[in-house]
Amino acid sequence: MDQGGADILPEKAPPVAPAPLQPFDTSAPELMLFPYRQWARHHDQTWRRPDAALLSRVDPFGWPPLREAIADHLREWRGLPCTADQIFITSGVVEAIGLIAATTLNEGDDVLTEEPGYAVLNRAVHHNRLVSVPSPVDQQGFDIKTALQTTPRAKAAIVTPSRHYPLGVTMPLSRRLELIEWAVARNAYVIEDDFDSEYRFQGQPLPAMMSLSNQDRVIYVGSFSKVIFSALRLGFVVFPKSMLPKVRSSSPQIDQQASLMLQPVLARFMHSGDFAIHIRRMRRLYAKRQVAALQAIKLHAADLLIVDPVPAGMHLVANLTPDLQSRMSDTEAAKRAKSAGVTVQPLSSFFAGPPMRQGLVMGFAGFSEEQLENGVRVLAAALRA
Template sequence: MVKYAGGALIPTIELDRRSPGSLSTQLVGGLRRLILSGHLAAGQRLPSSRTLAQDQGVSRMTVVTAYEQLTSEGLIASRVGAGAYVSAALDIDRPLPAPRTLGGLSGSAAPRLARLSVDASEQYFPRLSHPEAPCAFVTGTPANDQFPMALWARLSAQYWRQPRNLVLGYPDAEGLYSLRRAITMHLQANRGITCSPEDVFIFNGAQDAFNRIGQTLLNPGDKVWIENPGAIGARNSLISSGADLVPVPVDNEGIDVAEGLRLCPDFRLAFVTPARQHPLGVTMSPGRRFELLGAAERCGAWVIEDDYDGEFHYSGHPAATLKSVDTSGRVIYVGTFSKVMFAALRLGYVVAPPALATVFRRVAGATMQGAPASLQAIMASFIEQGHFTTHIRRMRRVYGDRQKALQDAAGRHLRGLLEVEPTSTGFQTVGRLAPDFDDLEVIARAAERGIVLSSLSRFAITPVAPGLILGFSAVPPAAIEAAVEELGRLLRGMRAGAAKAPG
């Protein structure tokens, strides 16, 4: 709709009165777009503030404020006794907005990207999306219903009551020393890793750590062993660094080192999840660990150990870390608080081997902004005051109960339909469908009923045996029981429907 007002013809500008942005700010944005796009030509007279206010249904002061802002930007000019005009300085050839396609910008307006970005974007694997509210059987999500919110709030309040200069300044690029010291003490006591605070570097989550490691150690085209199937986020980070990924199969002892050497004997880096392979859940055997370390030492390669949920085991003792048995300094250990605490925390850390610590420190000082000091300080207090250890012990019981609930319910409702593999660690397990089911069809049909399942194939670069990933950490046992029962009804219905189908 076009308004015929005194001055230029001004299209009605949509103003959202529910928006947090003021009406004058929205009006400025609308007029700015009209001017810069050429719809309002240089020298054109604008409506008076009173006329535009009436046309747009706003107060005159809102228009006056908008005109003053555009005048300060040099987009309009006022003439005494004659009103406001589009600035004559804009009487130049201005490109009109490029036509848009469904995919975004048109080909002629597509941005020129770095070659590495173009190559990487064509190889990325889509990451799993997470629902707003936890549900069965979403993966990688801690039990938000069990997190000690009141305790975290109290520690947060204590932090913000400190002197301003202590809490408002720039954090150390390597990470807050108190948190690095707390991590060192925890790893020594619970994960068998001997290190010092100077070896620890704080990142904005494990994903950020993988990005930095790749940027520091890899040249485009360097060969990187990656578990197949394996972690999608780490894989995409290494692709961003220009890595040439070599998918190495996983068996019941972990990554197949002999096959990796056959496929690519000159690897530069290997990415592994030894404590609990993601997503299959197997623990790397001692023999396979020493085999991997020996191969890395002979090739001069590095090994990234992602210990994403190694804290959680429900029987016996936790598996040792690869870092704890590394005598040649080849292992870069990556840990995260996002799985142990809550996903939004976005705090991860790296324990660098001695040969890389100096390099990481120099890179951090030159390029890293550091994770928020407030989160680091609160997390440090959480560990130092003993709450972290208490939380881990409690969550082991919670996740153990939820894992048992899944296993028991599967035995009652999924027999002959889906074999859910038992696990004594982690947040999730693998389910093997009976041969007469298509995993992707099951996933789609389950989603219609509010059940989230993931296909094992989406974690793989080269084909693997079909299967489903079922997370059990996010919801309580009653919700797990109900979802398993509903999944059983779905699978029995699909089987009955297939039996009735002609041919």
């Protein structure tokens, strides 16, 4: 302290604002058009006079009205005849894998995962002391017959049958049935991660794989991060009815991470119909943006990138042309793109082992048609430099 009796405190640095999202960031849904006014109204109605049950001990499975709303949504949109008592609210896919591991698997069990695939899933498997075994994905998605050639004693398989991430392929009915038959025969489990399923541009959303199984061998995992916003951090698991006693008995020992503050707000948002309206609106918008991205690539980068339309999702996979691939890897291409001010992910980074393909993963959902075209121009110039 100085003679004047006042401490001299160091000047605080101002907080650093997050960098704005750049085309073609795959984590970006369209946030400007989210119905914030309706969401705020539901939030105000929830917490201005909160339900007394919210202020006491809540069911460890999650807020019951939200579980009912999710069950209604899955029956209507995914053909999944589940009930609210089967649904456990989570903070997302990482917590979901931990919950499933704690209630269905044993330490050291082999778990089949997709190759290429979502690195977060592999990390979640390892974190729960399970052995992740990446298995190749082809143009029809995950193939259990191929996977079993190297890992015949696997106890679970984590798959994205509706839309593989990142390749975007859909698993046909024949492979889905083969996977379920394997799970029944081996007393194993299929963990169905229903990534991007709501945003299907052609026809109705496909029925969930869980709806095909009457043997209680499929566990369904979903999230709201892509259909609302990632900061919500809410997801869910749908357990087969036969597993509920074990999950229920284990739930008091499980550290639930999902925010109770937002669960009743989301329940109101879904029950009101605002959620379904938002999904339909975004589906139409994303279909237009995918077309815009494809046209821009054809116009400005046809000599660099080869990309086909996909019937669903929020991103594209652009393969490098032979000429471009002879000059650089997809990792180098992504570095050049970043230096130029656009964000793409190298397809090779999605492989746990040696990459079998080269390409660029490009999100289009969170950007206007003008931003997408300008982004392709910038990307093309960076790859030609």
